[in-house]
Amino acid sequence: MNQHMRHNTACKTCSLSPLCLPVSLSFSEMDRLDDIIERGRPIEKGQYLFRQGDPMESVFAIRTGTIKSFALTRAGEEQITGFHLPSEILGLSSFGTQHHQVSARALETTNVCEIPLEHLERLSSQLPELGRQVMRVMGREIREDQQMMLLLSKKSAEERLASFLLSLAQRFKRRGYSEHNFRLTMSRSDMANYLGLAVETVSRVFTRLQKSGIIADTGSAREVHIADQKRLCDMASLSEGERVELGLIETTTTH
Amino acid sequence: MNQHMRHNTACKTCSLSPLCLPVSLSFSEMDRLDDIIERGRPIEKGQYLFRQGDPMESVFAIRTGTIKSFALTRAGEEQITGFHLPSEILGLSSFGTQHHQVSARALETTNVCEIPLEHLERLSSQLPELGRQVMRVMGREIREDQQMMLLLSKKSAEERLASFLLSLAQRFKRRGYSEHNFRLTMSRSDMANYLGLAVETVSRVFTRLQKSGIIADTGSAREVHIADQKRLCDMASLSEGERVELGLIETTTTH
DNA sequence: CGTAGACTTGACGCCTCTCAACGTTAGTGG
């Protein structure tokens, strides 16, 4: 009996597969992918999925939960490089190296699908559509990182937080959750780190967003209710590329 | 007669191939790669290789020269996402989309190898090592972009410029040029844009670097002579990941 | 119920941006 049968979680029956690696695979191809996927026990909050320097043997798809990935600076502080939601793929940035270049840690109880690299490479050469999907996912990650570079080099604190909240909202929406009400799984400090701000600045901007009625006071710092999405968009000063990712415009226009 | 024969520039005879796509291909495999590569006329300074929104049909390897790639913000200003030197691959960030997500423009007369996507995908499934190399290149790009995120969110103006100069020095060295003397092909304004600084700040830091004797005054703003590499390294506050890329340490250690 | 960590708020200072003026270089056409 396959491991994934034990957990009753095959790609074929997973609601996330249209967002994940199996997209555009046939049922029989999905079966072959399922055969190489390992689904272990849940990762508890605070546990590491892998650490910077660990031998790189697998990539991971998130099934439920949230993971943050981060690199260490020389001073030993962390630089968060991303928050990962269900269906997103983790570990691609270490492709071509023997060791993981970042650490990955659970922000809440998280279930992942582990995909051993060795098997993935073999299967990719047999299923061209799978290899293509891996490249598409990597391409998207590059674009997102470059959006992030834009955010960090050109945007004010308000614009950064607004962009971040809209990005989260859109990602929740695509996964079938509310785009207006959601729970932040990361701390203010994690957000600040990711957005290149001080914790205090993040806190102040949240307060300002509430006072201006753009987000509602839910009583809890981690609960977000977006009350005025349009004004939040205005505040974010979204770039062309961000608007594409958020589905606000169809395709990039020529300039 | 093949086009690449006309220009006497086959992968097999190209000094850059160990840094480029053909790495670890056999001679006969390189021939097959050569067959799908198109090598057109040089791109003059200021000309576009492609523009944001153009249909994406190829990726490009740089043979000689420098290309900057950049995205457009809503206000119409550009955000430079990278400077590309010989052997580097351009266009990967648009993988999985129909259109280029960035524009690419020559900073000096530049020769490129054009690799049509359609052929590359077909050949990749026949030569697994080629597909793996494409993924390695994409992995490296993700890591570099994440280094850049760290630079933009945590480093001071001095640290940014020092890191940038060291990165260029290392890349020139790997291509067989001096790592201590080189010519900047980009303007102060391009550097400032890329590093998330104002032009004036870049200029001031250059002046400071000269006054402290870390770089020598060459008489020209575009000519750089690194006089004290060690102090430049100290000034850059390099992260673990940067030190790996610069070859200062062998492998990432476990933490 | 107590404590540690997370979050908020205020005061203050500094790094870098902006604005402005000026010097320098490179490209153009007479």
Add this chain to the structure above:
DNA sequence: CCACTAACGTTGAGAGGCGTCAAGTCTACG
């Protein structure tokens, strides 16, 4: 070959956004 000009680069003064420090409040969990 030189004059002209636009782009590029440098330098200074002033201002503001955000980081830092400090204190206090809130929340989660043992």
